[in-house]
Amino acid sequence: MLRREFSVAILLAGLAVPPSAHAQTEPLASWRDGVVKRSIAEFVARTTTEGSAQFVAVPERVAVFDNDGTLWTEQPVYFQLAFALDRVRTLAPRHPEWKEREPYKSILAGDMAGVMASGEKGLMEIVAETHSGMTTDEFAKDVIDWLASARHPRFKRPYTDLVYQPMLELLAFLRAHRFKTFIVSGGGVEFMRPWVEGVYGIPPEQVVGSSLVAKFVMQQPDKPVLMKEPRVEFIDDGSGKPVGINRFIGRRPVFAFGNSDGDQQMLEWTAAGDGARFMGLVHHTDAEREYAYDRQSHIGKFDAAWDEGVRRHWTIVDMKADWTVIFPFERK
Amino acid sequence: MLRREFSVAILLAGLAVPPSAHAQTEPLASWRDGVVKRSIAEFVARTTTEGSAQFVAVPERVAVFDNDGTLWTEQPVYFQLAFALDRVRTLAPRHPEWKEREPYKSILAGDMAGVMASGEKGLMEIVAETHSGMTTDEFAKDVIDWLASARHPRFKRPYTDLVYQPMLELLAFLRAHRFKTFIVSGGGVEFMRPWVEGVYGIPPEQVVGSSLVAKFVMQQPDKPVLMKEPRVEFIDDGSGKPVGINRFIGRRPVFAFGNSDGDQQMLEWTAAGDGARFMGLVHHTDAEREYAYDRQSHIGKFDAAWDEGVRRHWTIVDMKADWTVIFPFERK
Numbered sequence: 057m058l059r060r061e062f063s064v065a066i067l068l069a070g071l072a073v074p075p076s077a078h079a080q081t082e083p084l085a086s087w088r089d090g091v092v093k094r095s096i097a098e099f100v101a102r103t104t105t106e107g108s109a110q111f112v113a114v115p116e117r118v119a120v121f122d123n124d125g126t127l128w129t130e131q132p133v134y135f136q137l138a139f140a141l142d143r144v145r146t147l148a149p150r151h152p153e154w155k156e157r158e159p160y161k162s163i164l165a166g167d168m169a170g171v172m173a174s175g176e177k178g179l180m181e182i183v184a185e186t187h188s189g190m191t192t193d194e195f196a197k198d199v200i201d202w203l204a205s206a207r208h209p210r211f212k213r214p215y216t217d218l219v220y221q222p223m224l225e226l227l228a229f230l231r232a233h234r235f236k237t238f239i240v241s242g243g244g245v246e247f248m249r250p251w252v253e254g255v256y257g258i259p260p261e262q263v264v265g266s267s268l269v270a271k272f273v274m275q276q277p278d279k280p281v282l283m284k285e286p287r288v289e290f291i292d293d294g295s296g297k298p299v300g301i302n303r304f305i306g307r308r309p310v311f312a313f314g315n316s317d318g319d320q321q322m323l324e325w326t327a328a329g330d331g332a333r334f335m336g337l338v339h340h341t342d343a344e345r346e347y348a349y350d351r352q353s354h355i356g357k358f359d360a361a362w363d364e365g366v367r368r369h370w371t372i373v374d375m376k377a378d379w380t381v382i383f384p385f386e387r388k
Numbered sequence: 389m390l391r392r393e394f395s396v397a398i399l400l401a402g403l404a405v406p407p408s409a410h411a412q413t414e415p416l417a418s419w420r421d422g423v424v425k426r427s428i429a430e431f432v433a434r435t436t437t438e439g440s441a442q443f444v445a446v447p448e449r450v451a452v453f454d455n456d457g458t459l460w461t462e463q464p465v466y467f468q469l470a471f472a473l474d475r476v477r478t479l480a481p482r483h484p485e486w487k488e489r490e491p492y493k494s495i496l497a498g499d500m501a502g503v504m505a506s507g508e509k510g511l512m513e514i515v516a517e518t519h520s521g522m523t524t525d526e527f528a529k530d531v532i533d534w535l536a537s538a539r540h541p542r543f544k545r546p547y548t549d550l551v552y553q554p555m556l557e558l559l560a561f562l563r564a565h566r567f568k569t570f571i572v573s574g575g576g577v578e579f580m581r582p583w584v585e586g587v588y589g590i591p592p593e594q595v596v597g598s599s600l601v602a603k604f605v606m607q608q609p610d611k612p613v614l615m616k617e618p619r620v621e622f623i624d625d626g627s628g629k630p631v632g633i634n635r636f637i638g639r640r641p642v643f644a645f646g647n648s649d650g651d652q653q654m655l656e657w658t659a660a661g662d663g664a665r666f667m668g669l670v671h672h673t674d675a676e677r678e679y680a681y682d683r684q685s686h687i688g689k690f691d692a693a694w695d696e697g698v699r700r701h702w703t704i705v706d707m708k709a710d711w712t713v714i715f716p717f718e719r720k
Contacts, residue, residue: 282631
């Protein structure tokens with residue numbers, strides 16, 4: 057009953073009469089009209105309209121987003137892994153032993169199958185090795201420098217161009233309705249923080265992610281630094297995501313968006329709260345404009361989360377059908 | 389030069405003409421006029437006045453505060469320890485073995501010297517034991533229930549009455565100038581989050597603290613919980629504070645306030661940034677209205693941080709001299 061009532065209200069309150077000056081064009085312009093777009097708009101209307109039975113107070117309007125595959129592309133490899141592989145190539149002259157040691161040998165030989173064969177343990181070693189031994193400030197600079205020069209192998213564009221236009225609109229739409237938007241990603245928190253504010257409008261303090269241990273060291277008198285060590289501190293993936301949300305945010309989200317099995321527990325945690333909840337999943341179905349993958353994919357495997365999403369009537373985005381535009385550069 | 393110029397400007401911009409409707413009375417009313425009050429007001433004027441050489445952009449206005457001894461009283465024992473001791477007494481009937489085992493034996497006998505003799509290890513065990521074995525939601529409720537009934541042994545008031553009025557004014561003053569205020573405390577993050585929003589106006593997502601491990605568990609179908617385990621995950625004290633700031637906030641603060649050696653590295657980390665910085669320390673000098681302690685104190689030891697603060701000209705609050713009112717209830 058309520059849903060029906062608000063499906064009208066939302067056209068007035070949510071879309072046609074945007075509440076902020078920033079949203080003078082249609083706020084979800086790159087979302088095709090249909091069940092998915094309506095489920096988002098109705099949820100926002102129901103939870104932000106005073107007097108609604110499902111009204112959510114402003115401080116409780118916490119929205120969490122996975123990053124890889126949800127806000128930007130994650131193929132052919134997670135972009136952070138592309139960064140790490142480039143660093144291995146850069147650092148190789150200082151590590152002659154890498155020529156004979158996996159997974160470095162495969163990386164230097166350009167053998168991606170060999171790299172992937174090293175499994176999660178090998179990939180973690182690459183990340184730990186290439187993301188440590190410098191200060192947090194130096195690492196942030198390395199990330200920025202890399203993003204300025206690196207290009208995606210298929211799209212031949214900076215990686216930060218490969219963010220999803222519909223999700224940028226969704227972030228802005230939620231913020232216009234006074235939701236606080238957070239990233240909750242399996243990616244490294246220090247890999248994301250240097251650029252997410254400029255790209256997504258999400259400040260560093262609203263980013264939850266995986267991390268290596270950092271150590272406070274007095275490098276010169278009165279000049280402390282934080283040195284990154286090659287030890288994993290926290291993996292913000294799978295059941296680590298609710299743990300990370302609890303630790304960093306300390307409130308249960310009312311709105312969560314992911315795209316893979318690594319996001320399943322984050323959505324379960326969101327769903328288990330009282331009152332109105334929104335759980336969304338991006339299904340990558342567009343091989344032409346982006347990529348198509350799900351149950352069998354090594355990266356962004358979408359299998360158990362898909363089944364649960366269907367069973368529990370979560371909102372599942374069919375990228376090909378629901379998004380009129382994938383990347384911002386398509387609009388130019 | 390700049391300081392002198394702004395000491396005038398601040399009377400106009402900072403104090404006499406508050407920028408927000410919330411601050412229509414004098415914003416630092418409980419701070420006695422003098423060097424300390426002026427150092428705060430001048431810093432805020434210099435960093436928030438457009439065109440100032442030391443102007444700080446709004447997103448970078450991060451202010452961090454220690455909690456115990458900086459925002460509220462920490463004597464005769466940290467209030468979280470008082471909570472833990474009360475829980476030991478409550479849970480004792482279920483643990484007959486405690487009668488013979490330290491530190492529980494001393495707690496149950498009311499022998500505080502014996503409890504303290506168990507050292508940091510004993511205190512950590514008490515916290516781990518009394519803060520685990522329940523869900524995060526259950527724990528939050530336990531904290532709220534305890535605060536509603538427990539009374540401070542000397543002041544005979546709820547612990548949350550024992551917050552410092554001048555610091556409440558400082559938090560409001562900073563927020564009125566668009567600083568984002570964070571707590572960075574050695575105390576447990578889950579002990580603080582249930583009440584800090586109501587008491588300090590600091591939302592749960594702006595609290596950094598120590599934590600135990602939490603584990604995601606599916607308690608019933610589709611009903612996950614986070615179970616608190618008796619294992620320390622992170623100690624947000626001493627050199628852990630810059631680490632916690634980096635991990636949770638991801639920006640270096642421009643303003644930091646503490647009161648003990650456990651805050652020293654947080655202030656050093658703040659001081660090491662570029663541009664204008666404010667480092668403040670509360671010196672507990674008022675045995676009559678609150679407590680007087682410093683170099684020799686077991687709780688809130690203020691020794692190395694004091695020496696460094698003097699050497700580096702950080703702002704040191706003499707509680708007795710600088711605060712006209714200590715607690716909000718004195719004003720009624």
